[in-house]
Amino acid sequence: MTLDRxxxxxxxxxxxxxxxxxxxxxxxxxxxxxxxxNDGIETISELLEIETAEVSAVATFYTQYKxxxxxxxxxxxxxxxxxxxxxxxxxxxxxxxxxxxxxxxVTADGKVSLEHIECNAAxxxxxxxxxxxxFYDNQTVESAKALVxxxxxxxxxxxxxxxxxxxxxxxxxxxxxxxxxxxxxxxVQAGEATLLGLKLSKEGK
Amino acid sequence: MSKLTPVLSAHWDxxxxxxIEAYTRNGGYTASKKALAMDPDxxxxxxxxxxxxxxxxxxxxxxxxxxxxxxGDDKDHYLVVNADESEPGTCKDTPLLMANPHVLIEGCIIAxxxxxxxHAFIYIRGEVTHVVRRVNAAIADAYKAGHLxxxxxxxxxIGAGAYICGEETALLDSLEGFRGxxxxxxxxxxxxxxxARPTVVNxxxxxxxxxxxxxxxxxxxxxxxxxKSKGAxxxxxxxxVNNPGQFEAPLGITLRExxxxxxxxxxxxKLKFWTPGGSSTPLFTDEHLDTPLDxxxxxxxxxxxxxxxxxxxxxxxxxxRAVLRWTEFYKHESCGKCTPCREGTWWLVQILRDLxxxxxxxxxxxxxxxxxxxxxxxxxxxxxxxxxxxxTSSIKYFRxxxxxxxxxxxxxFDPVKSTLFAGAVx
Numbered sequence: 315m316t317l318d319r320x321x322x323x324x325x326x327x328x329x330x331x332x333x334x335x336x337x338x339x340x341x342x343x344x345x346x347x348x349x350x351x352n353d354g355i356e357t358i359s360e361l362l363e364i365e366t367a368e369v370s371a372v373a374t375f376y377t378q379y380k381x382x383x384x385x386x387x388x389x390x391x392x393x394x395x396x397x398x399x400x401x402x403x404x405x406x407x408x409x410x411x412x413x414x415x416x417x418x419x420v421t422a423d424g425k426v427s428l429e430h431i432e433c434n435a436a437x438x439x440x441x442x443x444x445x446x447x448x449f450y451d452n453q454t455v456e457s458a459k460a461l462v463x464x465x466x467x468x469x470x471x472x473x474x475x476x477x478x479x480x481x482x483x484x485x486x487x488x489x490x491x492x493x494x495x496x497x498x499x500x501x502v503q504a505g506e507a508t509l510l511g512l513k514l515s516k517e518g519k
Numbered sequence: 520m521s522k523l524t525p526v527l528s529a530h531w532d533x534x535x536x537x538x539i540e541a542y543t544r545n546g547g548y549t550a551s552k553k554a555l556a557m558d559p560d561x562x563x564x565x566x567x568x569x570x571x572x573x574x575x576x577x578x579x580x581x582x583x584x585x586x587x588x589x590x591g592d593d594k595d596h597y598l599v600v601n602a603d604e605s606e607p608g609t610c611k612d613t614p615l616l617m618a619n620p621h622v623l624i625e626g627c628i629i630a631x632x633x634x635x636x637x638h639a640f641i642y643i644r645g646e647v648t649h650v651v652r653r654v655n656a657a658i659a660d661a662y663k664a665g666h667l668x669x670x671x672x673x674x675x676x677i678g679a680g681a682y683i684c685g686e687e688t689a690l691l692d693s694l695e696g697f698r699g700x701x702x703x704x705x706x707x708x709x710x711x712x713x714x715a716r717p718t719v720v721n722x723x724x725x726x727x728x729x730x731x732x733x734x735x736x737x738x739x740x741x742x743x744x745x746x747k748s749k750g751a752x753x754x755x756x757x758x759x760v761n762n763p764g765q766f767e768a769p770l771g772i773t774l775r776e777x778x779x780x781x782x783x784x785x786x787x788x789k790l791k792f793w794t795p796g797g798s799s800t801p802l803f804t805d806e807h808l809d810t811p812l813d814x815x816x817x818x819x820x821x822x823x824x825x826x827x828x829x830x831x832x833x834x835x836x837x838x839x840r841a842v843l844r845w846t847e848f849y850k851h852e853s854c855g856k857c858t859p860c861r862e863g864t865w866w867l868v869q870i871l872r873d874l875x876x877x878x879x880x881x882x883x884x885x886x887x888x889x890x891x892x893x894x895x896x897x898x899x900x901x902x903x904x905x906x907x908x909x910x911t912s913s914i915k916y917f918r919x920x921x922x923x924x925x926x927x928x929x930x931x932f933d934p935v936k937s938t939l940f941a942g943a944v945x
Contacts, residue, residue, distance in 0.1 A: 328674050330595075330638065331714060333696035337679055341645070362696075375698040375854075376679035378645050390646075394607050395798065395844040396758055396830050401938040432682065432848055434646055435604045435613040437757035437830065438764050441939060447648040454940050475617065476649040486648045489655075490677050498656035501649060503536045508614040510764030511754075512532055514780050515523035 315346045317357050325491065332362050336372050338491045340379050345487035349380040378447075378490075385420050385427035387465035388483045390444040391458070394433040401441040401454065406430050408455040413462060425466045438507035439474070446486035448473035451505060476501050522776055524743055524751040526731050527724070528767045531618040537653050539660040542621035548666055550730035554629040562633040566729060568737035570749030574611075575601055575685075575722030576796065576825045578748075578814045581729075587709035588634045588717045597718040598630050598639040599694065599708075600726055602654075603678055603685040605644055606797035607848060608828030611753040612723035614765060616643070616650050619727075620657035624666070624673065626726035629733060631671045634719050638672045641723075642690050645678045682852035686900045687720040689854065700856045701900035724753060744770035748813030748824075758793070758831035759785045759937075770813040774829060778808075788833035792916065796825020798845045799905025801912035802838075822912070835941075837932035838917045839924055842909045843871040849906035860903030863894040867910065874921060877929040884914055884921055 325342060326335040336358060343354030350373045359366040373379045391406040392398070409428055413421055420427040436442045439451030443458050450461060451474040464470040470480040477500035481489075489495055525531075535541045542548070554562050567582030588596055600623065604612040616623065627639045643651060655675050661667045676694055683689045684699040691713050693699035712718020728750065732740050740750045748770035754777060757763045761782035768777070774793065784790050790805045795812060801822040803810070810820045817824040832841060850864040870887055873879035891907035898904075914921060923931055935941050 331695070334676070334694060336696040337693070338677060340679065341677065372696065372698055376645075376681050378678075378680035393844070394848055395841045396608060396832075398844055399832065399836055399841065399934070399937045400758065401940055403934065404938055404940075431646070432851070433605060433607040433609070435610045435644070437608050437610045437828070438755060439610075440757055440763070444646060447646045449647075449649065452939075473649065477652075481648070489648050489651055490645050490679075492651075492655060492675060492677060494655060494659070495652065497649075498652040499538070503534055504531045504614060504618045507762075507764035508618065509528075509532050510762055510781070511523050511766035511768070512525045512528045514766075515521040515525050518521050519523075519780055 317343065317346055317354065319357070319361065322357070322361055326361065328492070333364065336362060336369065337376070340373055341487050342491035344380065345484050345491055345493075348484055349383045383420065383424070384483055386425050386482050387445050387470060387480065388427045388429065389462060389465070390429045390431035390434070392432070392434050392440070392442045392444070393430040396437050397433070397440045397442055405441055405443065405453055405455055405458045409458055409462060412459050421466065423466065426462050439505060445470065445473070445480055446483050447490070448476040448480060448486070450474055473501070475505050522772060522780070523766060523768050525767045526751055527615060527619070527622065527727055527753065528765060536618050537620060537657065539621055539657065539664060542619065546734070547621055547730070548625055550733040551625045551628040551666065554733045555632055559633045559635060562629060562733070565737050566633070566732060569732045569740040570744070571725065571728055571732060571740065572748065572814065573722055574724035574728070574752055574826070576606065576823070578824060581721060581725050584709065584719055584721070585630065585634050587707070588719060589710070590635065592717065595638070595714070595716045596634055596636040597713040597716055598627060598634060598636045599691065599713055599718055599720045600627060600639065600641040600723055601685060601687060601690055601720055602641050602643040602723045603690060604723070605682040605685050606799060606826050606828060607845060608755070608757060608794055608797045608830040609826040610755045610757065610828070611765060611826065613647055613650055615723060615727060615753070616654055620654045621661065622727045622730055623723055624657055624661045626729040627673055628666060628671055629729050630719065630721065630726055636719070637670060638674070640674050640676050640694060640713070642676045642678060642684070642694055645680055651675070651677055683854045683900075683902060686902065689900065690720065691718065698854070700854045703899055745811060745813045745815070747815055752827055754812065754827045754829055756781055756829045756831065759788060759833035759836070760831050761785055771811040771816065773809050773811060775808040777829065784831065784833055788835065791832050791834045791836055792838060792913070793832060794828060794830045795822050797828040798830070798848070799901070799908050800825040801908045802916065804916050835932065835936040837930055837934070838913050838920050839871070839875045840930065840932070840934070842913045843868070843875045845909045846871050846906060849902065853902060857898035857903065859894045859897040860906070863890055863903060864906050866890055867906065874924055875930060877924050877927055879925055881922060881925055884918065888914060
């Protein structure tokens with residue numbers, strides 16, 4: 315796939331100053347190539363009229379930009395304190411063993427990559443696993459294994475709070491570039507924990 | 520009568536709550552209509568009178584922040600919403616945006632009118648694909664309905680995994696297309712923010728609180744909360760409790776009251792330590808169950824209300840392990856700009872690793888405290904300060920537990936017992 319320069323120009327036009335578009339453009343490059351390629355950096359540098367070193371400086375600062383290919387399904391296990399204590403450490407260890415990869419590793423078939431991640435703002439659903447940055451809430455070792463097994467077989471389970479199917483890493487990256495994939499209306503509006511306070515107040519508690 | 524006061528969360532249980540149809544059906548976009556007919560200064564005054572304070576952690580009065588924007592200066596003004604929710608334990612803005620993105624959009628319209636801004640940005644973290652979809656779709660629907668585009672533009676900007684971008688000046692650098700690193704202040708964003716123009720940076724929950732204030736009045740908002748901490752807010756309860764979740768309550772509720780609602784600490788266990796407002800706020804223990812969770816009450820007890828992220832840990836949890844993990848987080852997320860934070864967090868991790876695995880010494884505790892003293896207050900932003908909070912507070916309350924690691928030559932805890940799948944005792 316090649317980069318669509320016209321589409322990249324529409325991303326640039328969202329901003330009063332072109333350089334602000336560097337982050338969505340990097341997400342866009344990942345949506346085409348699966349990671350930030352040298353070609354992607356050069357194209358962004360040309361479009362924004364800045365040095366390639368300036369684009370690289372940004373690309374290497376943010377952990378979501380990958381300088382080598384990740385899996386079609388990029389799995390992140392939260393191992394920040396709360397999730398780690400509640401089971402995230404056990405899940406991460408089990409997935410490393412199950413997949414035969416280390417942190418930041420990719421399975422030989424290119425299907426799944428694994429990363430330990432920091433707090434993903436879903437602590438009331440701990441332990442949390444993200445796949446292509448979609449929520450898999452209240453995970454166990456077994457459910458996380460089922461997730462990666464499904465991903466390797468090409469039929470991953472749907473996210474807990476997300477669309478009806480798990481999109482690929484490239485497809486998710488397009489969403490993060492601000493492009494509409496038409497799935498916003500799919501999935502629940504809220505999970506059980508989100509609604510707990512409201513439910514209790516309606517019960518007069 | 521319920522102790523809870525759902526306002527922001529009032530309609531989250533409607534399956535289509537995130538759509539413009541549901542928002543409008545529930546009375547949405549009436550406040551912006553009302554506010555746009557008001558003098559901008561009157562809107563600022565109303566927000567000032569409501570007593571609303573920043574819900575992103577610092578608690579700065581929102582109306583006062585708006586009032587700092589110079590008027591009649593012929594410059595572009597900007598509103599930037601901080602939706603980079605990343606503070607460990609904090610999980611309120613993300614479900615809010617998933618369930619009701621339109622309340623934030625309406626808040627943006629009102630805030631833009633008040634500060635005379637024509638362009639607003641929402642800076643959302645990049646690790647929440649579905650929330651990005653929901654917010655983006657909501658913005659598109661608000662344009663189609665004519666709420667946006669008639670003098671107020673709104674752009675969604677998506678981050679890429681950097682905790683530091685939750686710091687407002689790092690966020691602005693990131694939004695301008697640079698590495699997210701904090702700026703020296705002054706000048707403050709109100710004078711030279713985005714593109715060196717007067718800019719208000721507010722948290723999602725702060726801006727989302729505004730439509731209800733406009734519709735119901737400052738007095739209504741004032742009627743909730745405590746003397747200096749007005750209104751209701753989202754408390755996020757997580758960890759070793761029977762029922763974790765979001766609780767929207769007046770400021771000043773206590774952890775004891777919230778735990779009662781949540782069915783208590785998981786069965787057969789007892790509270791050991793907790794954070795009142797994320798990992799950057801000094802730890803509390805069971806001594807603080809009755810501390811009023813408002814800005815003043817938490818500060819008087821030696822911590823900070825922060826983001827009201829109540830992370831609960833029971834007696835199975837090793838505090839050294841917990842603190843080490845948070846410290847590794849701060850080391851990883853330190854942007855590298857200021858030496859005390861960049862180098863200091865690295866050394867904190869080395870020492871804590873030794874202590875956690877039982878190869879540390881008692882003298883390491885003094886070294887940790889000395890390092891913290893040399894990090895605290897010595898950098899451009901508060902990331903380094905936050906890194907010291909769990910360390911100094913845990914040594915204050917659990918020095919014996921650190922010493923036990925030294926004496927044992929190993930961690931005395933079994934991590935399996937802390938997991939959710941180890942289950943409750945009975």
